[in-house]
Amino acid sequence: MTFDMPTWPRLNRDARLGLALALPVVLIMGALVFGPLVSSLYDSFFRIEPMKPGSPFVGVKNYVTALTDPTVLAAWATTGVYVLLAVVIETGGGLAAALLLHKITIGRRWLLAAVVLPWCLPPVVNAIIWGWIFNPSYGLMNGLLQASGLTQGNQVWFNDRATGLVLISVVHAWRMMPLTVIILLAALQSIPKELYEAARLDGATAFQRLRQITLPLIAPGLAIALSQSTVFAINLFDEAWILNGASTDTRSITIQTYMASFQNLKLSLGMALSLLVMVASLAVSAVYVLRVYRETRFE
Amino acid sequence: MTRTTKRFLNNAALSLGAAVLLLWSLGPIYWSLVASLTPPNALISDNLHLWPLAPTWAHYAKLFGATSTSQGNEVQSVWPQFSKALANSIITALAATLVTVAIAAVGAWAFVRLKFPGRDALFIAVVATLAVPGFTVLIPLYRLMIAAGLIDTYTGVTLIYVSAFLPLALWLMRSVYQAMPLSLEEAAWIDGASKFYTLLRIVLPLAGPGLVACAILTFLSAWGQFMIPLVFSPSLATKPLTVLIPEFVTRNYVDYGLMNAAGIVAILPPILLVLFLNRFLVQGLMAGASK
Numbered sequence: 001m002t003f004d005m006p007t008w009p010r011l012n013r014d015a016r017l018g019l020a021l022a023l024p025v026v027l028i029m030g031a032l033v034f035g036p037l038v039s040s041l042y043d044s045f046f047r048i049e050p051m052k053p054g055s056p057f058v059g060v061k062n063y064v065t066a067l068t069d070p071t072v073l074a075a076w077a078t079t080g081v082y083v084l085l086a087v088v089i090e091t092g093g094g095l096a097a098a099l100l101l102h103k104i105t106i107g108r109r110w111l112l113a114a115v116v117l118p119w120c121l122p123p124v125v126n127a128i129i130w131g132w133i134f135n136p137s138y139g140l141m142n143g144l145l146q147a148s149g150l151t152q153g154n155q156v157w158f159n160d161r162a163t164g165l166v167l168i169s170v171v172h173a174w175r176m177m178p179l180t181v182i183i184l185l186a187a188l189q190s191i192p193k194e195l196y197e198a199a200r201l202d203g204a205t206a207f208q209r210l211r212q213i214t215l216p217l218i219a220p221g222l223a224i225a226l227s228q229s230t231v232f233a234i235n236l237f238d239e240a241w242i243l244n245g246a247s248t249d250t251r252s253i254t255i256q257t258y259m260a261s262f263q264n265l266k267l268s269l270g271m272a273l274s275l276l277v278m279v280a281s282l283a284v285s286a287v288y289v290l291r292v293y294r295e296t297r298f299e
Numbered sequence: 300m301t302r303t304t305k306r307f308l309n310n311a312a313l314s315l316g317a318a319v320l321l322l323w324s325l326g327p328i329y330w331s332l333v334a335s336l337t338p339p340n341a342l343i344s345d346n347l348h349l350w351p352l353a354p355t356w357a358h359y360a361k362l363f364g365a366t367s368t369s370q371g372n373e374v375q376s377v378w379p380q381f382s383k384a385l386a387n388s389i390i391t392a393l394a395a396t397l398v399t400v401a402i403a404a405v406g407a408w409a410f411v412r413l414k415f416p417g418r419d420a421l422f423i424a425v426v427a428t429l430a431v432p433g434f435t436v437l438i439p440l441y442r443l444m445i446a447a448g449l450i451d452t453y454t455g456v457t458l459i460y461v462s463a464f465l466p467l468a469l470w471l472m473r474s475v476y477q478a479m480p481l482s483l484e485e486a487a488w489i490d491g492a493s494k495f496y497t498l499l500r501i502v503l504p505l506a507g508p509g510l511v512a513c514a515i516l517t518f519l520s521a522w523g524q525f526m527i528p529l530v531f532s533p534s535l536a537t538k539p540l541t542v543l544i545p546e547f548v549t550r551n552y553v554d555y556g557l558m559n560a561a562g563i564v565a566i567l568p569p570i571l572l573v574l575f576l577n578r579f580l581v582q583g584l585m586a587g588a589s590k
Contacts, residue, residue: 011415017494018413025406025425025465032462033428036439043439093323100316111317113577114324120569120580121328122523124541125562129331132555140330143347174327179584186585235432238525242545257434262530267438274435285430 040271048268055268062272072273074248075256078165079234082252085169086176086233091226093173094180099214101181102188112185119178127242130171134158134243161249168250171239176232180225187221188214231281253277328566335359335560342556358560377547381561383535384543388565390453391528391539392521395460399468399517400510402461407472408498412484422469429466437530444531451536459527464517471516474586475509476502512583515572522568540565 011019044062046055066072097115101108118126133140136156145151158164191214199209215222237254244250246259254277261270334342336354364378409415410422440459441450449455479502487497503510525541532538544561547554573580 014413014494015415018409018415018418021405021409021413022415022418022421024402025469026421028402028458028462028465029425029428032440032443032458033431033436034424036436036443037431039439040436096316097320100313100320104313104317107317109577111320112581113573114321116577116581116584117328117570117573118324120519120523120573121566122525122541122569124523124525124545125565126327128544128558128562129327132334132559133327133330135555138343138555140347147347174323182581182584231430237434254432254434258526261438271438274432274437278431278435281430281432282427285427 040275043268044272044275046268048271050265050267058268062269063276065269066273066276071248072253072256072260075251075253078251079236079253081165082169082172082236082240083230083233085166086173086236087226087229089169089173090177090180090229091222094177094184094225095222097177097181098184098188101185115181116178118175121175123175123238124242126175127171127239130167130174130239131243134167158244158247158250164244164247164250168236168240168243169233171243172233172236175239176229179228183221183225183228184218187218191217227284227287230284234277234281234284331559331562334555335563337556339556358554358556359564361557362560362564377557380535380543381540384538384540385564387453387532387535387537388522388539388541391456391460391537392518394453394457395464395521396514396518398457398461399464400514403465403468403472403513404503404506404510405498407469408476408502410469410473411476412481413494422473425466426470429470433463434526437526441530451532451534453537456528456531456537459531460521460524463524463527464520467520468513468517471513471583471586472506472509475506475513479505508579508582509586511576512579512586515576515580516583519569519572 045057045059047058047061048055101112101115104111134157136142136154141157142151142154145155146153157167195213195217196209199213204212235254236252237258240250240252240255241258246255246263251259253273257270257273257277260266260273333349333351335358336351336356337348338353338355338357341348341352361376362378362381364376410418444450444455444459447455449458483501483505484494484497487501488494492500523541524539528537528539528542532542535543540561544558544565547558547561
C-alpha cells in the first residue's frame with residue numbers, strides 16, 4: 001500500500017519571491033492587527049473584568065450595553081455632533097482654501113506649506129496650543145472678545161457643553177482640514193482648462209462655472225475627502241481628551257471606550273465598543289475603498 | 300467696470316483670502332511661540348499683548364536644565380524627564396520609520412509586480428485596516444505585549460507603530476510602483492538580471508521620491524502618536540514627548556509657559572520637514588489619499 005505524498009501546489013519562482021517579500025507584512029499585520037482583532041471579537045462575548053473572578057460567556061450583553069447604556073449613548077451622540085461639525089467645517093473651509101490655492105500663482109508653494117503645517121503637528125501639541133488660547137483667565141479668545149467689546153468678563157468656555165463641542169470640533173478641523181485641501185486641490189488641478197474657456201465663451205458666470213464644471217468634476221475627490229473627514233471625526237480622541245479630559249459633556253465614543261477599558265477595567269465592554277466604532281468607520285470607508293479598488297483593478 | 304479695476308479687485312480678494320488662510324494656519328502656532336517667550340508674571344497679566352514685551356528664554360532654560368522658584372519653593376528642572384522623553388520620541392519615530400519604509404518598499408513591489416496566491420485578498424485586508432481605529436486592537440494587543448514582555452520597551456512600541464502605519468505606507472508605495480513604467484524592469488530581466496536584483500538596483504533608486512514621501516508620513520504619524528504610548532509606554536523608559544508634555548499640568552498649578560515651550564520644541568521636527576520637504580509630503584498625501 002502506498003501513500004501519496006501531499007502535493008503542494010507548485011509555485012514558480014515569482015510566486016515564491018512574492019510570498020517571501022510579503023512575509024513581513026503578513027507576520028506583522030497578522031500578529032499585531034488581525035490576530036488581536038479576532039481575539040477581540042471572541043472576547044467581546046465574555047465578561048472579562050480583572051476586578052471580577054472568572055470570565056463567563058455573556059452572549060451579546062456587552063453589545064447591548066454598548067447600544068443602550070445612557071452614558072454610552074450620550075457618548076455616541078457626542079461623536080455624532082463632532083462628525084457633523086468637523087465635516088462641515090473641513091469641507092466648507094477646505095473647498096474655499098483649495099479654490100484659493102488653485103487661483104493663486106505667486107508664492108503658492110509657501111502658502112501650501114503653511115496650510116499643510118497643522119496636519120503635521122502632534123495632535124496633543126495642537127490641543128495644548130488651542131487650550132492656551134481658550135484659557136478662561138489669560139487666553140487670547142477672551143482677550144480679543146473683550147478688547148472688541150463683544151463679551152464682558154471672562155468666559156469659561158468649557159462650562160457650556162455646546163461651546164465646548166464647537167471648540168473641540170474647531171481644533172480637530174484645524175488639524176484635519178489640510179488633508180481635505182490637498183485632496184481637493186489635486187482634483188481641481190486635474191480639470192482641463194479648456195472646459196472653463198468654452199464655458200466662458202458660452203457666457204457662463206463664475207458661479208455657473210463653479211456649479212456646472214468645478215463641482216461635478218471634483219465630486220470623486222470630494223467623496224474621498226468627506227469619507228476621510230468622517231472616519232477621523234468618528235475616531236476623535238486627543239483633542240477632546242487634552243482640552244476637556246473625561247468630562248461627560250464632551251466625551252466622544254473613543255474616550256468612552258478608553259474609560260471603560262483602562263479606567264473601569266471593563267475590558268470586554270471596551271472591546272465590544274471599539275468593534276462597533278470599527279464597524280462604523282469601515283462602513284463609511286467601504287464605499288470608497290471598493291470604488292477605488294474597482295478603478296485600479298483593470299489596469 | 301474696466302478690466303484693470305476688475306483685475307485689481309480680483310487680486311485684492313485673492314490676497315485677502317491668502318492672509319486669512321495664513322492667519323488661520325499659523326496664528327495659533329505664533330501665539331504659542333509668544334507664550335513660550337513671555338515672562339511668567341506677564342503670562343498671567345490682564346493686558347493682552349500680541350507680541351512678547353520682554354522676551355525671555357526662561358521657559359526654555361527650565362526645559363534644558365535650569366532650576367526655578369515658584370511661590371518660594373525651588374522647582375526642580377524638568378530636564379531629566381524632558382531629555383529622556385525627547386530621546387524616546389526620536390528613537391521610536393525613527394525606528395518605526397525605517398522598519399515601515401523597508402517592509403513597504405519591498406512588500407508593495409511584490410503586490411504590484413509578482414503574482415502569488417492570496418495576493419489580492421491580503422492587500423485588501425491590509426488596506427481595509429486603514430479604517431480600523433487604532434484602539435480596537437489595543438486591549439488584546441496589551442495582553443499580547445505583556446505576555447511577550449514588550450511593554451515599555453522600544454521594540455514593543457516600534458512594532459506597534461509599524462503595524463499601525465504599514466497599511467498607509469503599502470498603499471502609497473503601491474501607487475508609486477504602479478506609476479512606474481514596466482519596460483525598464485523588463486529590459487533588465489531580458490538581460491538576465493533576477494527580479495530581486497532588479498528591485499534593488501533599478502526600481503528602488505527610481506522610487507526615491509516615493510520612499511521619501513512614505514518616510515515623512517510615517518515619521519510624522521509616529522512622532523505625533525499619543526494613544527499608543529499612553530498605553531504601552533507607562534514609564535520614562537520609552538515615554539515620548541506627546542505623553543510627557545500634558546503631564547506638566549500638576550495638581551494645583553499649570554505652567555503654561557513651560558508647556559508652550561515644550562510644545563514648540565516638539566513641533567520643530569515637523570516644521571523643519573514641512574519647510575524643506577513639503578513637495579514630497581504633498582505628493583505623498585495626494586497619492587495616499589486619492590489614488
